[in-house]
Amino acid sequence: MRRATDASLPTFGTMSSKASESKMSSSQYSYIFKYIIVGDMGVGKSCLLHQFTEQKFTADCPHTIGVEFGTRIIEVSGKKIKLQIWDTAGQERFRAVTRSYYRGAAGALMVYDITRRSSYNHLSSWLSDTRNLTNPGTVIYLIGNKLDMESNRDVSYEEAKQFADENGLMFLEASAKTGEYVEDAFLKTAQIIYECIQDGRLDLNAADSGVQQKILQCETNPNVEKDKSCMQC
Amino acid sequence: MDVEDVLSDVVSMEDLKKFEKEYHNQLTTGTVSQETKFHYAWCLVRSNYPADIRKGLILLEQLIKHEANDDDAKRNYLYYLALGNSRIKEYSTALQFIKAFLHMQPENMQAQNLLVTIQKKMESDAHKGMAVAGALALGLSAIVGIGFALSKNLKK
Ligand SMILES: Nc1nc2c(ncn2[C@@H]2O[C@H](COP(=O)(O)OP(=O)(O)OP(=O)(O)O)[C@@H](O)[C@H]2O)c(=O)[nH]1
Ligand SMILES: [Mg+2]
Numbered sequence: 512m513r514r515a516t517d518a519s520l521p522t523f524g525t526m527s528s529k530a531s532e533s534k535m536s537s538s539q540y541s542y543i544f545k546y547i548i549v550g551d552m553g554v555g556k557s558c559l560l561h562q563f564t565e566q567k568f569t570a571d572c573p574h575t576i577g578v579e580f581g582t583r584i585i586e587v588s589g590k591k592i593k594l595q596i597w598d599t600a601g602q603e604r605f606r607a608v609t610r611s612y613y614r615g616a617a618g619a620l621m622v623y624d625i626t627r628r629s630s631y632n633h634l635s636s637w638l639s640d641t642r643n644l645t646n647p648g649t650v651i652y653l654i655g656n657k658l659d660m661e662s663n664r665d666v667s668y669e670e671a672k673q674f675a676d677e678n679g680l681m682f683l684e685a686s687a688k689t690g691e692y693v694e695d696a697f698l699k700t701a702q703i704i705y706e707c708i709q710d711g712r713l714d715l716n717a718a719d720s721g722v723q724q725k726i727l728q729c730e731t732n733p734n735v736e737k738d739k740s741c742m743q744c
Numbered sequence: 745m746d747v748e749d750v751l752s753d754v755v756s757m758e759d760l761k762k763f764e765k766e767y768h769n770q771l772t773t774g775t776v777s778q779e780t781k782f783h784y785a786w787c788l789v790r791s792n793y794p795a796d797i798r799k800g801l802i803l804l805e806q807l808i809k810h811e812a813n814d815d816d817a818k819r820n821y822l823y824y825l826a827l828g829n830s831r832i833k834e835y836s837t838a839l840q841f842i843k844a845f846l847h848m849q850p851e852n853m854q855a856q857n858l859l860v861t862i863q864k865k866m867e868s869d870a871h872k873g874m875a876v877a878g879a880l881a882l883g884l885s886a887i888v889g890i891g892f893a894l895s896k897n898l899k900k
Binding site for chain 1: 782
């Protein structure tokens with residue numbers, strides 16, 4: 512098992528507890544990032560989403576119908592960011608229509624199953640859709656899922672890492688079942704997007720940047736101290 | 745872009761036009777494939793216009809009748825019938841469709857989520873309805889008040 516970490520990345524964290532998350536008014540975040548999750552059917556896209564948004568794993572997850580939607584508020588470098596995640600169906604019958612969800616994604620999680628080589632072989636087709644239908648600035652994260660099934664491994668870490676490097680993708684292996692490295696995938700994607708905003712590589716005014724800046728509305732939550740980030744108050 | 749749930753997801757004009765064209769092309773040349781019909785219906789039920797949504801629902805009902813023996817396909821159509829109906833506020837019909845789905849596959853989280861979303865929407869719309877009724881009543885009493893004041897003035 513290997514971990515794709517980078518110590519130079521800025522600190523990140525999630526809301527400390529569910530309770531603090533629900534107490535927050537829905538407008539208490541600075542940005543919205545749009546994500547899409549793509550890849551063959553059955554690779555575990557929906558399980559990754561559910562693990563990330565609800566810390567739940569379903570052993571017998573049925574095929575997604577069209578698209579599923581999930582959100583979670585995270586924190587990157589002290590800024591709260593709402594992730595808006597579109598989990599697309601991998602079944603061929605939905606492919607034509609799920610293509611419309613790529614538009615305006617700031618982050619794309621491209622998933623294959625480390626125990627099923629065919630799902631890895633199809634990556635080039637998923638990658639070309641992702642490249643053609645998103646912006647040049649979209650962060651693409653390759654995820655080898657089902658890391659818990661090491662004994663059935665069909666694609667080596669090295670091979671996939673090489674594919675990722677050749678195509679300029681971020682890469683890690685994760686398990687939606689145990690939850691291992693699931694947070695990392697979602698949070699690191701957000702960090703990179705955030706860095707791109709900070710250094711101006713991502714133009715927020717461009718249509719379809721996949722990022723929306725929110726103006727915090729303090730008056731909706733009297734418990735929150737007014738601070739300088741609330742310029743409208 | 746601040747989408748809250750699957751019900752607030754709106755089709756792009758570009759997509760709607762594209763799949764509409766495909767559908768009409770097939771209509772004029774002969775038979776429409778189930779696939780094309782489904783793609784078009786999927787776009788229609790996510791439109792902002794109720795007339796489009798209703799058209800999409802008709803197509804979905806045709807599809808579901810045609811593929812009544814394919815459980816997988818049937819569930820897909822039931823899901824979008826529920827989604828489309830709730831987008832035109834036909835909540836009780838929407839609930840019937842999503843419950844029919846859950847009868848076939850009770851543990852399906854996506855369908856459970858849609859059920860909860862529809863129920864929430866129903867509730868918030870009921871509240872809005874009450875607020876509107878309240879505002880109307882206020883407006884009415886204001887008009888009556890003005891009328892009353894005017895008539896008093898005239899009598900002087
Ligand atoms: N052992 C193991 N099983 C997993 C993991 N992730 C998903 N699965 C199983 O793989 C199956 C498919 O998972 P899904 O999340 O539904 O796959 P998907 O990519 O969303 O599939 P589509 O919606 O059809 O595109 C389910 O039965 C899951 O229980 C994992 O990390 N480890
Ligand atoms: Mg899925």
